[in-house]
Amino acid sequence: MGRTEYYYDPKAPKANTLIPASNMLVVNSEAEILLQRRRDTGQWALPGGAQDIGESPAQCAVRECEEETGIIAEVTGFLGVYSNPEHIVAYTDGEIRQQFEVVYIGRPVGGKPTINDEADGVRWVHPNDLGTLDIHPSMHEQIGHYLAGTYPYLG
Template sequence: MGTDVGAGSMRPGLELRRVHVHDSEAPEATVVTPSVFVAVREEQGRLLLVRRCDSGGWELPGGRVDVGESAVGAAVREVAEEAGLRVRITGLVGLFTDPAHIVEAATGREIRQQFVVCFHGWAVWGRPHPDGHETADAAWFDPADVEALRLEPGARRWIHHALSGASDPHLE
């Protein structure tokens, strides 16, 4: 089912994107866009999450891999940009390439199939704070409290696999 990610929007007037996860009404993707997300942990075992400005939903910090950038480099950059933390990438949560996970850009010009590489990371320096542009909040959460949060479509799966303790990465 499609989700208006802007429903209950944090910032009025912000253009909305739509996320479709196994939605028969989803438009056909026109591009596959590699993205990275990071399940950052700290000494007390808490998980870092960011709250999106456009929807108010929580997710792992992350975003697109830029041309000329490695996936690990993009992951470190995205956490610094969205949450103000310096991190060390420590492993791979998994590869999430479900062709039925479609994101319509707010402009409607791009309809992309998600291609997510999700990493494990460790906080090295800094305190969580939002960037005020993409993220309205950044905070540590006890893993037991994450299920009660309003999470972005798709993010629940990535977080579940990140917290599962599995020794092998999730591959799809």
């Protein structure tokens, strides 16, 4: 399913759904951050996705991290809640979502970076190298709050 992201764009369509999602900001012992390159946008992002019925937001973040990157992570902290009415994601099936992401901080406990049908790249990125990658502004915001130590963010 294709998607188009609108970020502070006055031409964005009006949202028709709000779906809880969780992201996992995983940091390894070298202070590198785990990122995946999304197949649907080509941009680098934290692993994450929609929460399933029957799981907590933290369980969702752990599951999505493993599914999208091959890395098994455990939650070590809470970064914040990100729900920006000016960040809209329109899907080709007609769903138009307002961003809503609960973001956890984690550390790797197993697995290895693995590409899959959602991510065509998975890698550990040193904070000094983040500027060389195409990363959506909403992900930059989340990573920036972590690097600045300004969390939990409850925006």
